[in-house]
Amino acid sequence: MNPGGLAASAAINLGLAVVVLSLFSVLKRQPYNSPVYLAKCMSTGESMPGGWCRSSSTRCAVPSFAWIPAAFRLSEEEVIRMCGLDALVVLRLFKFGMKFFSVCSLVGLLILVPVNYASQESSDKARISHSLDSFSISKVERGSNWLWVHFSCLCIISFYVTYLLHKEYKEILEKRIQHLDLNRKRPDQLTVLVRGIPLCMEHREHGCYVDHFFSKHYNSTYHAYQIVHNRTNIEQLTNLANSIEQKIKRLRNKIERQRSSVFASAKTESIEKNEAKLKDIHRKIRGLQCGNMLRQKDLPVAFVTFKSRVGATLAAEAQQHENPLLLTTEHASEPKDVLWHNLDIPYQRLVIHRIGVFVAAFLLTVFFTIPVTAVQGIIQFEKIKQWFPPARAVQLIPGLNSILTGYLPSAILNGFIYLIPYAMLGMASLEGMVSKSKKEMKACSMVFYFLVGNVFFLSVLSGSLLNQIGESFAHPKEIPSRLASAVSAQSDFFITYILTDGMSGFSFEVLQFGFLTWNFLKGHLFSGESVQEPYLYGFPYYRVIPIVSLAILIGMVYAVIAPLLLPFLVVYFLLGYAVFLNQMQDVYEISYDTCGQYWPYIHHYIFVAVVLMQITMIGLFGLKSKPAASFATIPLLAFNIFFNEYCKKRFLPSFYHRPIQNAKVNDDLDEQEGTDKDWCEQAVTAYRPPWMFAVTSAEESCSSTEPLLVC
Structure with a gap:
């Protein structure tokens, strides 16, 4: 992808975000949109927010972004009181992304970007680059001692993520115990x-x-x-x-x-x-x-x-x-969390249900390779023009080539990805889970691994295949080095993916375009309806957690390889935090509270991301003729695995078992009262x-x- 395509994607996504967020801030204050934007308030009978307009005025038509900084002023105690601990866990995932990628951005922009540019071969510096590879590790000379700088940054990032994971796990476990004590009267x-x-x-x-x-x-x-x-x-x-x-x-x-x-x-x-x-x-x-x-x-x-x-x-x-x-x-x-219809399924038949769900998920994964490969084909448009000359007609329209290769692939991919969580949730429903929370946790894992396999790995492999199909056969000895640069070559695509998923995706999430359109049509086609029913649905943990975890995985893998991706991720998590806090407060119903049981899943997803980052760097150092750096990375990988095992022993049991010590204390309190x-x-x-x-x-x-x- 050339810089023009990346610039086109950034401009389109930024423009869409500004327009959609401005439109949202105006529409939310209109009383007839309350069933869409204040569904939770209507269902619980709460008073409408202060910004809600009861009469037409010029103030109601002026866009305002005050709700974004207001989201960051809300304390965690208030979030737990209004939405429960599971909601806070999701917000802590966004905060984790902010903290981690802010530090990584500083390391990447201040250290890695200058090193990557300065350590290029002289012939590369003389040429005009048609991509952002000049600032990635792919242009560093093979065997260069500058690669030890990348290894040092990898160590900093690895130890910092370990520190953050331990801190988050410990704090959320403490909040879980407190939350169980505060809700000791739950049946x-x-x-x-x-x-x-x-x-x-x-x-x-x-x-x-x-x-x-x-x-x-x-x-x-x-x-x-x-x-x-x-x-x-x-x-x-x-x-x-x-x-x-x-x-x-x-x-x-x-x-x-x-x-x-x-x-x-x-x-x-x-x-x-x-x-x-x-x-x-x-x-x-x-x-x-x-x-x-x-x-x-x-x-x-x-x-x-x-x-x-x-x-x-x-x-x-x-x-x-x-x-x-x-x-x-x-x-x-919880009684409201129970799936009564799944209690009919005999316990012995659950294994058959699980096998059926696994086969269905596998078939969906195979089918999804078609749109992912097609998306990568659009990105490699320069190669397609060589193989299929009539495609050059696109160049006759100014700017269309940049839009086609920069914005369109990520928009198409995000469109397909939007449907996946609902498909996986339907499959998880067939597995016989006895509660909504367990069903959605199962769907979380299914969606995450689906996205890792299809969106991350398949995007890298299919993109490199299309890019190298001719030259690899002509020069077979260069296949390893070409594959080594394939990951960094895809960094441009993942920048556009993060921009589209974050700027456009989060903006349309808060706009609720589907419900807004239906509410408008319903008000005009069925104007006789006097009572407005809120469009109230449960918070989609199964959609938010895996997609955000995939963004963390992409950021970690490219943290050392292509650090220019990192600032976009900081914006991604900042906007995502504000959007989903707003949705939790006003739009979605928090239909259950597992007291933080989503965090072990999130921890595992981040652990997978760290492992992939370190394995990728082991291979990359080797292909860059720096075997000493590869061997030095292996202890980092081993340390990460040992740390994960420690967390399984230290924190995980308390999320699935209830301590007798705390149960006895709560029993004594009830007896005293x-x-x-x-x-x-x-x-x-x-x-x-x-x-x-x-x-x-x-x-x-x-x-x-x-x-x-x-x-």
Whole structure:
């Protein structure tokens, strides 16, 4: 890619960012856009922000970027209070990028860039460069002692990232323990999910076995159980009842707006028919909720509640049965985090589901090689013109060649990448995860490794293949050196990728263009709708974390090779932090809180990035005829691996296990306050499936039914 292409990409992305962010700041203050930009505030009933305009004024039409610096003034305690610890973990990922790449940028711009330029061969200096390779390691002479400067910078970067990772892991673990203590009244701290429950031989019921087993083996701490039942029929009726209730509500709103007696009479008749139908459905639901029906539909799954957190922790982390596939236990997720439909899947069949998901992900990975290779073909447009002369017609339009090779490839690639997280989330849904959080964590890993393989490795390999296909066959002895320079040759492309993903991608993220367009069309095509429903969705951890982690990986690999990439990454993380903090506050619902369990995944992704950086430098030093530097890098790699193993022993267990020490302290606090029995009863009720609560019709109401029958 020539400098013109890079300049075109930078100009387009910067221009788009300014326009889109200005448009967002104006549109957010318009009351009719509240369902898009203030969805979270509307759903929770919070007061609208001070910048929200209740009437038309010139101030509402003036763009403002005040929300960006305001994001950096918000304390971490306020973030946890408003959005939870998982949200803070995502923001700490952006802060990690800011800290790391700020230092790397200083090292790169002040040391590596001058060294790279000064240590070129004299013949290279005399030629006019058509790329930014003059400032990368690819132009350093083979065997040059200047390569020891690169090795020194690699050491600085490696030790600094180790320091940051240890600091972040330690601080987030401390916040996790504090967060668990502050939320000690959450029902999941007293509840255990039990799967693979055998049948009671006497009564032929799963519930009886659960009650007998835990009464016998945990007699001092066991409290109650909530058996899970097959939900198919009752859930269908419940969904049908909800849709009819919404229809009745809409009809009543129309009657209030239109005073015509003929219209009102017709709508009233329709309401009466729907109310009669709703009453009949409610009667069927109550029939399915009775004990006799539930006995026939119980599943080998139950939520078991304990009187103390110590009892729940011991039960969740011990093997209960001599057969490890029976009576498997784990800490229950929050009630709102549970995926009830996946509890129907037998525990023994989960392996089959995982194999199916792996095959589907592999096929998607193979399919994605087509657009990535096509993107690299556009970048290597100069070679394409040699092979296909009619393509030279593009040069007849001034500036089109720069746009075609600079902006278009990264825009196309980001467009395809945007779809990948949703595809992977759908696959993860088929794996049988019992909670949304576990499903999204699984999707995080699937998306990350997909992006590393397809976006990073395939971009480098396909780009180098197209670039070297002719000359490599003519000079086979030069293949190793050409492959060594291929990584640095792709730095221009990754600069445009970071610009597009950061400047344009984050800008369109905050604009919410899809929902904004639909809200506009809905307001004009269905103007009769008086009540605006917010477009509220859960925060997409599975999309944000892997894509940002990929940016960190790209930055680390190119930190020593092509340091001109690093300042763009600083801007990337600064803008990303402000955008996603705004989205957490006003747009996305934080539908669950795992108390920071996303951080071990993030730590692992960064560890992979460091390993790739060091392995790349080992090979590059060797191909630059500096074997001593290659051998000297191996201890750095070994140190990084040992550090990761240390973190697995020191920090990781506390993210998946709950310390008995803290559980006992919280139990003692409840006992002192006299609230221990109250929380047990609330925990039992909290894990009642949504379709098992009492239903009411317009003319009658019924008390809640108790689906649990203990023998």
